[in-house]
Amino acid sequence: xxxxxxxxxxxxxxxxxxxxxxxxxxxxxxxxxxxxxxxxxxxxxxxxxxxxxxxxxxxxxxxxxxxxxxxxxxxxxxxxxxxxxxxxxxxxxxxxxxxxxxxxxxxxxxxxxxxxx
Amino acid sequence: xxxxxxxxxxxxxxxxxxxxxxxxxxxxxxxxxxxxxxxxxxxxxxxxxxxxxxxxxxxxxxxxxxxxxxxxxxxxxxxxxxxxxxxxxxxxxxxxxxxxxxxxxxxxxxxxxxxxxxxxxxxxxxxxxxxxxxxxxxxxxxxxxxxxxxxxxxxxxxxxxxxxxxxxxxxxxxxxxxxxxxxxxxxxxxxxxxxxxxxxxxxxxxxxxxxxxxxxxxxxxxxxxxxxxxxxxxxxxxxxxxxxxxxxxxxxxxxxxxxxxxxxxxxxxxxxxxxxxxxxxxxxxxxxxxxxxxxxxxxxxxxxxxxxxxxxxxxxxxxxxxxxxxxxxxxxxxxxxxxxxxxxxxxxxxxxxxxxxxxxxxxxxxxxxxxxxxxxxxxxxxxxxxxxxxxxxxxxxxxxxxxxxxxxxxxxxxxxxxxx
Numbered sequence: 001x002x003x004x005x006x007x008x009x010x011x012x013x014x015x016x017x018x019x020x021x022x023x024x025x026x027x028x029x030x031x032x033x034x035x036x037x038x039x040x041x042x043x044x045x046x047x048x049x050x051x052x053x054x055x056x057x058x059x060x061x062x063x064x065x066x067x068x069x070x071x072x073x074x075x076x077x078x079x080x081x082x083x084x085x086x087x088x089x090x091x092x093x094x095x096x097x098x099x100x101x102x103x104x105x106x107x108x109x110x111x112x113x114x115x116x117x
Numbered sequence: 118x119x120x121x122x123x124x125x126x127x128x129x130x131x132x133x134x135x136x137x138x139x140x141x142x143x144x145x146x147x148x149x150x151x152x153x154x155x156x157x158x159x160x161x162x163x164x165x166x167x168x169x170x171x172x173x174x175x176x177x178x179x180x181x182x183x184x185x186x187x188x189x190x191x192x193x194x195x196x197x198x199x200x201x202x203x204x205x206x207x208x209x210x211x212x213x214x215x216x217x218x219x220x221x222x223x224x225x226x227x228x229x230x231x232x233x234x235x236x237x238x239x240x241x242x243x244x245x246x247x248x249x250x251x252x253x254x255x256x257x258x259x260x261x262x263x264x265x266x267x268x269x270x271x272x273x274x275x276x277x278x279x280x281x282x283x284x285x286x287x288x289x290x291x292x293x294x295x296x297x298x299x300x301x302x303x304x305x306x307x308x309x310x311x312x313x314x315x316x317x318x319x320x321x322x323x324x325x326x327x328x329x330x331x332x333x334x335x336x337x338x339x340x341x342x343x344x345x346x347x348x349x350x351x352x353x354x355x356x357x358x359x360x361x362x363x364x365x366x367x368x369x370x371x372x373x374x375x376x377x378x379x380x381x382x383x384x385x386x387x388x389x390x391x392x393x394x395x396x397x398x399x400x401x402x403x404x405x406x407x408x409x410x411x412x413x414x415x416x417x418x419x420x421x422x423x424x425x426x427x428x429x430x431x432x433x434x435x436x437x438x439x440x441x442x443x444x445x446x447x448x449x450x451x452x453x454x455x456x457x458x459x460x461x462x463x464x465x466x467x468x469x470x471x472x473x474x475x476x477x478x479x480x481x482x483x484x485x486x487x488x489x490x491x492x493x494x495x496x497x498x499x500x501x502x503x504x505x506x507x508x509x510x511x512x513x514x515x516x517x518x519x520x521x522x523x524x525x526x527x528x529x530x531x532x533x534x535x536x537x
Contacts, residue, residue: 024518024522025515025518025519028505028518028521028522029505029514029515029518031502032501032502032503032504032505032506032514032518032521033505033506034506035502035503035506036502036503036505036506036507037506039475039503040475040476041475090262090263090266091238091261091262094261094262094263095261095476098261098509099506099507099508099509101511101514103509104510104511105511
């Protein structure tokens with residue numbers, strides 16, 4: 001089954017990305033995680049995302065575009081990236097989610113990918 | 118004056134398993150027994166603060182649970198097969214609850230929970246729920262499973278026990294060793310922390326360590342003549358004794374060999390040694406005694422200031438010969454490296470079947486460490502990256518990231534994680 005692992009990170013984690021003292025540990029952990037998914041043969045795809053302030057949210061109201069600066073959800077933890085993995089069941093997907101650097105401090109959502117047709 | 122709700126909690130803590138076991142063994146229906154007892158505890162929380170704590174709290178609870186089972190039997194009259202058993206139970210419970218002591222059937226309950234006909238993934242959770250009274254949400258959290266899925270797993274297991282007619286009994290001599298093995302496995306799974314400290318601790322089940330030790334004491338109390346039961350208790354006590362030394366005050370991970378021995382719990386170590394010594398008098402070695410003996414050698418460092426690696430390596434030799442579990446093989450390689458050097462350790466590591474090691478974090482952590490000692494930097498980096506990627510514990514991850522940086526030196530490009 002395919003599952004999407006959505007990684008929600010705290011503000012401190014987004015800051016760590018560019019902090020001189022913390023960025024090596026931050027990127028090291030993520031690089032290792034992605035490489036391990038790859039080498040374990042479970043990776044289907046995924047991407048990291050720019051920080052939430054780079055997001056733009058759009059709604060159509062009466063046919064008019066309402067454009068808002070910033071991410072859709074106003075929560076402390078924000079979506080920082082996602083992976084799609086192929087594993088036999090939810091328990092295996094949760095095993096991988098637990099190894100994700102965002103699981104400590106932030107949160108990780110695991111959702112089955114919808115199979116169409 | 119004792120707070121009544123504290124009394125309810127205390128009775129729940131100390132007697133829940135005995136009460137459920139008593140009711141389940143007689144009703145042959147674990148779910149009905151739990152429901153009836155649950156109602157009895159709820160009634161206690163309502164009435165004890167008002168009317169005072171009864172003279173014999175357990176007898177009181179049993180009497181309420183019995184009434185509930187009678188109601189259940191009346192309602193189940195259409196189900197002719199179940200009703201007589203419930204009536205009989207209700208009558209017997211009445212008689213037993215009036216006596217001072219009622220029989221302790223927890224051992225039967227432990228054996229039921231670890232029955233091979235029950236799905237392997239449900240055995241430990243079932244024990245925690247029925248013998249210790251933990252709820253499904255707590256258990257699900259500890260096993261990293263969605264609560265609804267864990268609830269379902271437990272319901273299915275209990276239905277299986279009832280519908281398949283699994284006997285509520287201690288198995289006979291022929292079957293006993295294997296069944297006892299699965300009881301101990303389930304208890305150890307509840308403890309869960311990898312005892313190969315050098316690789317770090319598995320945080321998933323850390324919250325259940327105290328419960329696992331509790332279960333283990335119950336088992337030793339019920340089967341005092343089984344040396345492996347004492348070995349298991351000794352093993353968990355050894356690991357538990359080091360809890361305070363595993364992290365710096367700031368939370369950073371401290372590997373076993375760098376731990377401050379003054380932070381180890383001396384009372385726990387003493388109890389562990391005592392259990393191991395009592396187990397040894399039976400002169401029947403087993404997996405848990407060997408593992409406890411290995412931890413005992415490590416514990417000696419608190420006295421002698423050094424680790425007898427020859428002894429550790431020898432004990433691992435025996436352990437691998439007895440049960441070639443992946444954890445034992447990796448730890449044996451690590452011990453061998455201490456005795457005969459990193460090349461020997463690496464050779465032992467490379468003898469492990471590669472398909473087993475793909476997602477086994479300790480393998481990659483030990484491999485990285487040995488490659489670094491051999492100054493095979495590029496390979497060490499790869500292994501560190503894999504170990505980091507497989508780590509669940511943020512502090513262990515940080516520890517390994519630092520190690521990676523130390524072998525990578527300055528020439529390494531900063532990594533980026535965007536996969537293609």
